[in-house]
Amino acid sequence: MNDWLQTLTDWTGTLSGLLWGHPITLIVLLGTGLYLTLRLGFVQIRGFRHSAALISGRYSDPTHQGEVSHFQALATALSATVGTGNIAGVATAISLGGPGALFWMWVTAFVGMATKFTECTLALKFREVTPDGEVAGGPMYTLLNGLNMRKLAMAFALFAMIASFGIGNMVQANSVVDGLRYLHPGFADQAWLVGLVMAILVGLVIIGGVRRIARVASTLVPFMATLYIAAALLVLFNHLGEIPAALKTIFNHALNPWAVGGAAVGEAIRWGVARGLFSNEAGLGSSPMAHAAARTNEPVREGLVAMMEPFIDTLVICTLTGLVIVVTGAWVDRSDDLVGAALTAHAFQETLGPAGGMVVGVGLSLFAFSTIIAWSYYGDRSARFLFGDGAVMPYRVLYALLVVFGAAVPLQLVWNIADVTNILMALPNIIAVILLAGLARRLKDDYFSRPQKPTR
Template sequence: MQHLNDILSLIDSYIGGSYWFVALLLLTGLFFTVYLQFPQIRFFKHAIDVVKGKYDEKDDEGDTSHFQALATALSGTVGTGNIAGVALAIHLGGPAALFWMVVTAFFGMTTKFVEVTLSHKYREKTADGTMAGGPMYFMKNKLNMNWMAVLFAIATVLSSFGTGNLPQVNSIASSMFATFGVEQYITGAVLSVMLAFVILGGIKRIASVTEKLVPIMAVIYFIGCLAVIFYNFENIPSSIARVVGDIFSGTSATGGFLGATLAFAFNRGVNRGLFSNEAGQGSAPIAHASAKTKEPVSEGMVAILEPFIDTIVICSLTGLALLSSNVWREKVDNTFQQTDMQVLNTVYDDSKNNPNNDREKLAYHISGEETLPVFDGELNVVNGTIKNTVTLIHARSLAEDVKVTYQGQPYSGHLKVTKGKVQWKDGLVITGKSLIHSAPLTSLAFSRSYFGEYGKYIVTIGLLLFAFSTAISWSYYGDRAMTFLFGSASVKYFRIVYVGAFFIGSFADTTIIWTLSGITIALMTIPNLIGLLILRKDMKDSLNTYWDHMENKFGIKR
């Protein structure tokens, strides 16, 4: 598994984790924001009116209402990215990563507007009478680039597993185990049955479920975030100051957090921002293609609201909860994961006044700017304690109070280490104090609130609803891509595999799943953004046509 993660990380470093990918994403949003004269600001109120159904017409063709399409698309984006993804971004890049997530969302509002409009414009009616759309259809029907359409559709199928399936159920199962002690495979089995029931009903059942789930889960999570923020209200000014103050400098070491560079905060903030709201990825247009309207731009207007709700509102609230509670820089008792752990060849001290500047050395090491010597050989463990003069790094922090157990008992013996990585075996557990990340970090933050220890239940329930609804929506994205590639008959086979993978993902390695998600996101995003840029004039013409229609039909001027 470690070898597989290393391979996936290397692939991700050249695409989703690269700076050129981040630049392509942001610059595309910036270009369309200027080219279309800030539509995310000018059309924001109009977008709300469209969602309300104010401009619906009787002869509109489609499968769902504007609100149902928005709810389905939101259920696909509001998921682990809002709970686990924000925590991971801050864990990796410090408070400034939150700022770059919000910036990504602001420009992403325009990107969503464009991709949904063009995808809706070139949608098709399938043999079973339902609507099918998405970037693959404008690539095929307008650009006449069938090879790009096929590439995007294949990436969508892969991403349905890497984005909407595996990381979602993994976060749910981990949270259920941490909170209630329910074994991961049991959670996976129950939810897999529920998932199968919903997705077999197609888009109408999916829309019916998501339009109820999204408002409920948003309210529950909103209350939980506010309970943390107001409980730690005295820390809000310093938290905001950290976000703003670290934008152009990176975050220096504080507590157990060893620091993060500006480049790392920028990269992780933008990357996690995309994972959260999916602007530019081309996934949401597949859901919006089902909406009832003859004007593609009207559905694009609806899509403007998605990154705002998903990232600017929900992710910002999560970020403030994490920062105001200070849990992002605290070491806590933790069960170590193999892929998050590394053994260094000597002893380091991360205390603030260390004369050897060990904190700075460790910070450079975990950021990849410099490399410290790693341990190769065998660790001598006596009654659960490592006797070698080594340092364990876990979750980008110096581990403390490390204990080794085997089959529930203190371990005595030797552990083989190759290039700093412990060779794991069944029954081996290594625990200690370190930073934590993803959903467990958010759960810890929610326990520092008016609800006390009960606060973590809000995260668990919120994660259950958020992530499950995301899995539902992504099953639809995958089956539309399968329909495009192989026809409607292939959908039933996709659904069987999708449900099976959902079960397996409940107990698979978390780090590998997150790495896989980054790769599949990039494989969808790159061809989609290229297509949008090519069709920039088409988008502007469509916008002009829309306002002519609105003026003639409803007397509304742009």
């Protein structure tokens, strides 16, 4: 049995590496963002200020359909995207691709803002609202109601549900234990207990549905982001003089093959784009399911709110992580075992001492927990689409139980399956956003052609 599991782990790992590391995959995801950026007239620049106003609630209308506010929808989606990728993913990109990888993460975030705008605008346009006000939306409904592609819609929902058990649940539960291990090594021996406590907390949140998930996320996300950003800024303030040289190093490794060699630039592109897309999930089709629940009758408004995700996730939080790693020199003088979250913790500890490791440990735990509760909603929307309303509560119970399992079991196989299903989720979603890009543009043009008056 163990040999069979190891064979399956090796095979799925190879497949995952081929899919995420293959230039075609990265070109398709990044190219889609570039195409949408041009097709929509750089909406991420034109709509940026209005997006901030929407998040503040100045345009909210309680008479519109939906279950949560613009801010709560954004917080729920950020709960899923702001996670281990911001701590471990950035460090992995830099350790394997060099500092130049950070620049290419910025590129993916900028064009990814247009992708998020498109997929979430379409999710609002084609969502379904029941008579009692419950909302269901996402790429599966866009494919079904917008393109009449039922089989492709079912394929997306199936892959999303499988991915929710992996990347959204068990992998994150394991990451919580890793985060707590930074605070106290003894937690490693109490993984089952940690998992049980976490499963109870997750169950209490997700059984209440998207409204309760949104309330928890809108409290947890600002707190954890503020804590992590404040610590990173403190490190950078202590290395203020090194920041210009760090930025020069980043741009050299990203764009100057004469300074660092063509192979180094190639690795920077590969790891920066891959980890950037993995972190902000632009094009994967996950966050449209959260944004579809927003209380608005204007699809473009939620698209504008959604495009702030890659900005906050990658251009702010990932940038701070990357700069901390570069300015402290942690990426140069690291030992071979310092990769992922351990490298980030090492960089913070260089300046803040043990408190730096504590920030990374707490941050990793909170980021991972918030990802668990957000992905539960993505999974239950997918289960509902595939099997009907009766599947939602059994899904939520099973999801909570798997948290215990994920916290205590080695998860390389689960990681591999999650990576593969994430890519398989992206394919139907990319088809939808490309085929409906013209509609998204017409909706955008119509919205901005009308005067938008704040409600308060």
